[in-house]
Amino acid sequence: MPAKKSSFPSASPLHPKLRGIIIGASGGIGTALSHRLARAGYTLALVDRNEQALGPLCGEINKGYEETRALPYVSNVTDYDTVPDALRHIVADLGGLDLLVYVAGVIYFPAIDEYNFDEDLKMVEVNLLGAMAWMNQAASLFQSMKCGQIVGVSSVAGDRGRVGNPGYNTSKAGFTAYLEGLRNRLTRHGVNVITIKPGMVKTEMLDLPNAPRAVFAVSPEKAAEGIWNAIRKRKQQVYISGVWFWIMLVLRNIPSFIFRRMNI
Amino acid sequence: MSTLTLERNFFPLQNFGHSLTAPAYVFKPRCAEEICEAFELAGKTGLTVAARGAGRSYNDASLNGGGIVLDLSGMNRIINWDPVTGRVAAEPGVTLEQLWQRVEPEGWWPPVVSGTMFTTLGGCLAANIHGKNNFRMGPIGEHVIEFTAILPTGAEVTCSPNKNADLFYAMISGLGMLGIFTSITMQMKRIESGLLEVHAWPVHNLHEHLAFLFDKAPDFDYTVGWMDTMTGGKSLGRGQIHAANYLHGDEDPDPQKTMKLENQILPPRIFGVFPKSILYIFMKPFANNLGWSAVNTAKYVASLRAHTFRQSHAAFHFLLDYVPNWELSYGRGGLIQYQSFLPKETAEEAWRGMLNISLKRGMPSYLGVTKRHRPDQFLMTHALDGFSLALDFKVTNGNRAKLSAMLQEFDKVVLGAGGRFYFAKNSETRPETAMRFLGEETIAKFRKLKKRCDPNGILESDLYRRVFGNP
Structure with missing residues (x-):
């Protein structure tokens, strides 16, 4: 955690604040979502390991408003031990918490005959374990506050284990299951948990080696809009573009004896 | 060894007006040692600590969003x-x-x-x-x-x-x-009796209102004014003055009886049947301009007869407790109070201006209370030789921006007239405003004492951060 450089404006009855944390804010969806939530009136703590990107992002957001809407917090999601302290400091700086969004994620595209444990480990660490480290802490706060929302940007890739990327499928399937578990725990305490399944989004991920051809890919801005709508309407599970709901409905229901012979 | 932990102690706290929520780690110390434990925990975790009593302040005095709050009740x-x-x-x-x-x-x-x-x-x-x-x-x-x-x-x-x-x-x-x-x-x-002798007079306009408060003060132990803040024109500032005196000697024929506790306690039911605790629900439909305007007018008409009566101390003093939970009748957005203290020379003109602004903008206060004051020697004093006017405003999702703009104008009027503010009430006072009415010297003195008593800056409330910022 960096030393506090500046601080968020105080809330008052006539200037109430909506407070959010975005983890993985400097990525494609994270950046777009940061802008979108700031526009919706949120005061944001932007968390990312990429210090170089985070500062300018905050500057760009704050430029558009009279008051500070976003401050950077540099942290690596795989430093699990630092999360409780980090979250506590952020909540103290924000003066409360209404929303936590986990957008951090990595993907590697292995060749069809490649088994790379290092890459699998990274994906599970960033996509799943980091999320659990942050969300466990946030869930505990929200549960005792009896309000709040937790948003996890999972993936349609978690709906089925596929030939192309078992490691990524695992990390996202685990994340989806974890979010469902949180939802079942927290709904009774007035806390809403949203699973976002964006499908393909035009971000740097699609430029990686071995990346698949973009199909029904949406812009990060469109994805951010979809996530904001889900937050606003307190949804539970959202496919960003409807077409992925139908694709995954079919995919989920293909019997295994056929699916294991297919190349998707 | 500290036994306090932060886990499972994070609760949303509100101001009295239910217009602001700030979650905090809440501890309920039972002795001085437990307060010290909380200070230690704050030092270890890098959090700040604020104290909270009954949570009756209209603003953020006992809130500390994201920090530790000591519930001293x-x-x-x-x-x-x-x-x-x-x-x-x-x-x-x-x-x-x-x-x-x-x-x-x-x-x-x-x-x-x-x-x-x-x-x-x-x-x-x-x-x-x-x-x-x-x-x-x-x-x-x-x-x-x-x-x-x-x-x-x-x-x-x-x-x-x-x-x-x-x-x-x-x-x-x-x-x-x-x-x-x-x-x-x-x-x-x-006290020599459980009763006070209370006089009530109607006042027909702002000038008369303040003149009454001023003139009656030397003859009475207590004075308070109610102002119908929803009527303008010639009747602007009309209302009712209550003034009360202690009873002395044989003015009360049976003081032993009147001082008994059962003669003081406010009845929990109206006419012996209707429980007051749910009365606020029936007030909700009136919590708008039309409803409160009718209530204010009715109250004024009822007050037109000057009269004298005897009332128990508790009944005279604790007017706000007549309707339990009355603050909930303001609905989801809650309420805020704006109380200004003005020198006796400038009060009338300043309040005339403010009340006219609020009426013109369609955001009148629903309740106005006036009092007579004198200065005191405490560092962060709000009092002066003059009067105070407390105004209650309903907060809604739609009126926040307009109300905020209006209160900023009020601040200008009050500061221009040499007025002061009260930190238990106003929720929108800004650092510049505090600097103006408290003076640079007072704030510097306060900061110096703060540094001496609290070198690590552990004690902080939302109010402190709002008004005194991060020095």
């Missing part, structure tokens, strides 16, 4: 009460209700009380509250003989007007930002 023992001298020593969580119910049957009354009896002594001292007798008896701090407090450094200090006087006059009115009271010794006032 558990430290509520009356340590010592001497009915011969009228001296009482109590812990900070003792409420005025506890206090008066203990001392009144023996012929004493707290010299200064707020409009509600549910405030705690610690909170009363931190805000240095005043009552309807401010022009005569000053704020509550003038009746404190001595107090002890724990500083964030863990040191215990004892202060009185003669001992650690600088801290005495700063911690009382210091908003809990210098240390936390652990024991308070106060002098009660002798």
